[in-house]
Amino acid sequence: MERGGHPVYLNFKKIVSYPISSFALYPSFKKSKDKVQPTKMQRWFFMDDNEILESDASSAASSRSKKTLESSGEEREWTFKVVMNHDLLPNECLGISGSCASLGNWSLTKSVLLNHEEGTNDWSLTTNIPRDRQVYYRFFVCSIDPTTESKHVRRWETHLHPRSIPEMGDKAESDDIFGDVEGEEKIDRGWLTTESIVQLKFFNSPFALKQRMKSRLLYIKVTPMNLRIHTSDNVISPLEDSLSNDTRENGSEQAPYGFAEVCCYKYDDCDIKPQPQFGVPCAPNDVVVFHITVGDIDSVAYLVDLYTYSSKASMEEPPYHLGYHYILPNLLKRSEGKLEMPITCATKHRPLGTMRLDYLLIKPFTSHVLDMKLSFSRYWNKKWSGLDVGHRGSGTSFKTKEAVIRENTIASLKNAVAHGADMVEFDVQLSKDLVPVIYHDFHVYVSLRSKKTIDTHDLLELPMRELTLEQLKNLKVYHLVEGRTREPRNFDNDSMEEHQPFPTLADTLDAIDSHVGFNIEIKWSQQLIDGSMEMEQNVDRNLYLDCILDVVFSKANSRRIVFSCFDPDICAMLRFKQNLYPVMFLTLGQTSRYPLYNDPRCNSIEKAACHSRGMELLGIVAHTEDLLRDPTQVSLTRELGLIMFCWGDDNNSRETIQHLKNLGLHAIIYDKMEVLTSKETKESVFLVPSQASQKDFFKLQALERERRPTEDCIYVKENSEKILELDEDRRKISLSAATSFATLMDE
Template structure:
């Protein structure tokens, strides 16, 4: 069975640093073989980037990023990198290449990009000397290219976002096209190179900054404009990125010591009398100091100082996001499913909040949504995956619940009165309070009509812990975990006043999943693009999908335009290297060609919405090539003949294929030894090692 991933504790790698320089060369263990790695790098590397290799043995670092082995450029070729190293004999060695950088102060290894093929490269047991001439191509295995961005190990990402026309400047330059550039500046005082003689004007000169690189921090700065249909993060040019009306620009700064870095924001524009090939002039600037960025996210309203006269020129508004690493990290380079989706997985049936929304209908015997019982019912009726909402209690425990608010009963009475219920934000109650208090859904509280009387049924209780769902639900059923997070609406109001730090919020959920998920297939999703960014860069195991509202009349639009159209959502998902998008079916049915916007970019597309609660609509959506449909009442709307998850069927087929292959190999081995072969099916003993065959 090919698992998506399973957590392994490679403690043996903790004591080994393969890339470290040793004073004495260790004795070569008997039976080791010498191996030469050679790889062609077709893309130009950035300053501070280098090529490394990692693999399944101690010599290659046991897949740990901090123990990967650096390679060197060949003398007669700048594009070919090589490494000669001793590998253990008599075993198959799996390996991957990566682009990494090493912080000059801490010597921490940062994974910039790495190969993410499900099956890594391999060196057979009996490799021959002529294999030394083989040249791999970085990211390309047998014509399939997979080279994805890494995850945060010890570094931090700071994003600066310019959108919703953020510049308020003097009238004479109001209609000019502004170019924005952000330069990370090192605040560390270097006693050896300290030079206080340069003037303030010189420090603001672009030429001075380009030549005086001692003041620039160890960082990687990339910029993205979602105005472009093929949007991707790129290196910023000398005079920055142009901001067009209604554009959405993101600066992505990756660095190791955010507390010691300031950010110089420069604005450039062209003179009204500029000539062809004439560069823009330096209009204004502002420094963003690290103490401005204490929170994980926020909005900065900053003055723009005129570059020539050092007088106020106007204001600019910058939204920022800080993404910190999940520590201690449980991820390695061994496997990644961050953008993996099997071609056979199409038209999957996903149970909405388990077996369906329970507070929008009064039909039949409905189970309370987002409970263990609801999830189990969906699984029993053939759900390939179940979708549910996760948020934190006051004491930081991930629980399954949809709404931000709840109603709490002040008195236990048969007939409820107006003062018998109190509306509270869910996150203001601890897990114990949520479990012990008589709690009503917001619909029950507003109409004063309790719908469920199931206090004595454990699996029917609201607020089950995420860890319980991971333990109790059949592992063959996949999870679509929607992270609930409050967003600003277009009218300026917040959905809910959450007081959690967003990094802490996401970390608490990820830690539970990484500890408990095992081999279960999991996809994260969220309506908030920044939470999706955090989920993507804090780990490299589970795919992330961007939930989109799209064009709709049923729900208020968000302030962030990335969520308000499928086109913008697709561009954001591609640039952030997400698995795909979860589109609102109302918008898909309005314009079905939008499906191609995602699939033509190689994205996976799920869909959600009340329109999905119809057999004909589900069938139609599957015919459009939608990879998964999220809907209520799996027992009514599913047309599966066999009520099993597609992942269970796939696992059974894989196991059968493995057993068949083992039988073939056993028969071949017997033939080679001229032994009699029993015509009966070969049985597999309990001590048979299937790992090599399975891989």
Template sequence: MQRWFYLEEHKKQKIIPSKKMSLQQSFKVREVTLRDWIFSVSAPDVRPGEKVFLTGSTVELGEWDFNKLVSLEQLSASDLWTKTIKIPNIGDVLYRYVICVITEENTVNIRYWETNIHPRLIKESALHPGEDKFGEYDDKRNISTGWLTTQTLVQFKFANNPLKLKSRLNTRLMNIKVTPVKLSFGMESHLDDSSLSTDTMDVEVPAGVFVEVSTLGNDTSVCRLKVQEQFGREYRPNDILLVNVTTPNHLGLAYLVDFYSYSSRASTEDPPCHIGYTYILPNMFKLSEGTLELPVTCNVKHRPLGTVNFDYLIIHPLPEKLCDLQVSFAKHWDPTWTGLEVGHRGLGASFKTKEGNSIRENTIASLKKAAASGADLLEFDVQLSKDMIPVIYHDYHVCISMKRKKEVEHTEMLELPVKDLTLEHLQKLKVYHLVEGRNHEILFFDEDLEEHQPFPTLEDVLRNIDLHVGFNIELKWTMEMGDGTFELNNPFDMNTYVDKILEVVLKHAGERRIVFSGFNPDICTMVRQKQNKYPVMFLTIGITNKYPAYRDPRCLSIPAAVQHAVSSDILGVVVHTEDLLRDPTQVKLATDAGLVIFCWGDDNNDKNTIKRLKEMGLHAVIYDKLDQYTTKEIKESIFLVEARDSQRELMRLAALDVLPTTESSTTVHTLPESTNRPFLDLSLRNKIQEGSTATSLESLASSVNPRSEGIDKNLKRNRNLVTNTDKDYQVKEQRNYFRDLFTAGDNSKELPKKSRQNNKE
């Protein structure tokens, strides 16, 4: 079973016994010394400008901090990178390899890194280093792209047939190429006349800047990001061409857009002809997202040929460093997590129909009720109040009551955007749902109860809902409709909006399983690029008559959504069930692309449909009234069951580690290779020290033997002894305790007198 989080290992020079221990409990102090270890890795796909680095759990390896990476040295004329580094002689050492670019500003641009849930391991007993292969170990290959640490991502989106050229060129297929150009007006060295040229094709990309492209269209083989070709990427009618430029200084770059086309008389070996160009200057970017329409100029005569229309997206890194290289779940999904049950807005939408749920949607009460009914994940909507506090609410607008002048009884409802009210207004004023306001019918009268109040904050929800229930957090962001109107004119900058939500989650989520989702494809791309910890899924309406269509072609069908998910390197898609029931083969389309697939929609509110969707291979089904429609016999989250099993296994292996190898214990010491016991030591030490609720020995002891009330004190007294202390002392202090614990089971009366006495202490 996979564990989601591993806490950081800190190097200690001495192991000092607790002051509470008696003299009889004293043990030998082991000095921590350092030994040389040769790290070697074969990395055949390193590009020019990139280097291989090392990160790990010790001070010498940078303690997973991307600002403290250890640079390896490449052996000449080979793919081998190596370096000798000192590591502690006590305890296991964990590490990963990272491919990065160090920019001119001496900042780190993470290109690729190893993302197996379990890092590489050097056992304390290991004597001889071996040669690693980048991304491959434990019979797995997991390599992920990096996230934005200090650099910025500028994305250009060419869609909906963006080129409008003179009639003689309109029928030609065009290649589009974007080249970053460094701006340094007044700072260039002197150029003689011979160096001046009107040729725009020979422009050198600045150091530390990368340009990658993907095409979303009929050919699924080109939807993954790849390095831009010499003459750009061909744009076909109805394609979506995405160009990603990663740069350490986006304000110091202009962007040259070249257009190429092949002559009708050209052979297959002839290069395309340069037709025209345009420039994009950084001062044209007013917000994080927008649309530009620029003239296309003829390369030879410098006359206008037409125009090009495209959207842009600028993604900045998080202002605060909240991610490291210890572990990533951005592309992780356990194979056993299938058919998960997700509570829609908690226990369900309460204003859609007359038979709406009896508990107000998106409240702590609704979320708690769904969790108690066995939900594996809880889906809810997050947006910002006027004072930029993430709150839980679905609709963009609310109603407040007004009284007419000179009329005492009659009231009117005024609709206001949620974004125009502060958190205090939202929580203290009498507000109504749009349905209540328009129908003049009040549906809920329980707002005096704290947990039933609308607009709980995201932080409150993270703190108040059982940690073993996962969250599917949908980020509400306005979308442009097919007719050019918007769902809402949002005043927030998209980067600021996403930063505020991610900051709360990264600081307060703890070990909770979290999946982000959103209908806006740019929001999904932004969340993925800003952090490396949590997975992202793209919500899509697909083909339907129930809802009006969006303008963005990535939102119009499941195949388009799948290609966007692949291009953005996110976990998967959340599709409309109506689309799936019409064409179930689309489930395989997503899974064959390596994606996780959820589904949503009113069709899900039926037990038979839920069962059918699970049989189709859906990883999760989002539906209302989970307390009524759940198919679970035992109403528990799958993550709670896993945590309990993990705790029991952790305790069992801990007991084995302290038992001597005697005739009676030989059989239990012979463990299968899959138990991965070497990784246990670090996990035990770190988990126990942090008091994790999901895997701590204290919480496990109570679940294994709930009537042994003194176990917590026993374990806290010995919490630093599992891996760091002398083995003789471990045997003396813990052998009987753990052996008796697992022999007794839940019957504390069967414990020997000494063990029962220890528990009472």
């Protein structure tokens, strides 16, 4: 099949499997002269401030130089060639995106598809690129929705430094290998642009069968079905009933545009991958999540087929088709929900029992257009170990009466920063008017009288989500502890603006030093193991997250940001809605201090690690109680290539903090940074490099002024010696600066 043109429709009768690459979370970065110059937002997470300053010092000259060279219009013909050693599905092809117009300027919509050489794994593209400047590029696996002709990124190369072609054609054309750059393989799944993801989740003994079949192990397979079937008369006909998609023979039916994959949450098998022909096993204690990418969720139904093997069957015999059920799109009304459906016998078409499942719809984040220039979704520098993270800023303020600063306020965050916090952790949820605000609890107490006195009948407990931002700011609002004890707390400087509760996320991003990292915990109500909800949600999940992402992408600039949440579905949604910021899964683990969640992915480090690996999250934030009980779980997580933070009251001890750092935790979240930190220099690890490089910055500024005698002339023969001197001085600075980019990145 020729893969250079439009892809064909999926044929779900014959699923082609392909191996999932092993993802290298800890890349071995090498010194390179060819480094991409990212934008402020995109360079936040990996660049040493020394390199940022150097880049800023020469930005004006490089900008004018680029305009001069681009206006010259000098181009060269170049053939891009890549070998694809991973199997592709029938409607997948290869594309390329890069830093020049002919490669789309990193835009997915303007990217270019490669041509496939029939009978080989070779793909190529011949095009013109600029002659007098470096060109950066990445390869990606692409699929195209035949209805909208939209390009979708299935997988893409996410190395920090893209492939590059030096100026003047010094590099000879050669065959690249998809995903491999200088021996380092890094391939990540794409993000949603115009398509959507449907996840069907089976866990907690999802099947209720007749007594004689209760002991059977069932295999599940899910197949997307096209509801818009065009006949020869071009009329939409209803969906044909079928015992099984594997046995249906209907030549007039088109399969929908989509990809049906599965994640089995086994420690040694937790990547998302194509389904086997007869599905995957689902025992009572298993967790199985079907991950289905579709172009039009309103025109796709889902056929759930159940198979089982006869106890007398040999290993070579296929299973028999036990039953089935169709899930129509009108059942998936919200972004999440629960379904209980009958299982119909595949032979007699009678009820066999019921099955229960949860579903999740992930829709694209469209407020900001994301490009392919850089991704930090699974990047963590090895030197970032044992980081100090301020819990709610300077710590919880209502568990004891010793706190002097109210939690989750700008003042609390600034206090943690002043005492050396590398990052600050805080909670974000939406007000009634959909403004992201910083607050931990789902409920508040509102006073009907003066703040000076509290009477039993004066307070009303309300969900925080029922109050607008203006009401939160202007009403007399009390914390849950104050309301339940009827004892208002007085904090230092409580009347000052920065000490007020409910700061907005936007104001917080503006107020805190940009060198300090943010661990933004998304608050979302979950179902507990007893069936009750922490709080009933009335805002759609997709809208909820889009409001938060819109603020972050508008205001974050160069700040290092990591998202986290106790809800595994929120984590998956954050991962697939955007391609820039990392996401971590908060987990309770095994504990008696807090009620467990109904979702088993939340209640053990192993299941949390499998979820993080399968959904390609950065890692997990484990409960320290669980780690102290069984420290071997740290290595269990790291063997999957995941980053690990930890949280919990146990962290509020210098001895425990040091013990956790010795175990290899990447970050510890704790209260009272001013008391518990062991840092001699009370500064963020991300701030020190910029201060160390100030002298280098001033020297570079002076050298740049010498280099540019006029605004219009960039390259002048008489200045060639000075240009060489500048390059030599930059080289010396790079070698001498203790916090240089090379020092930061080299392993």
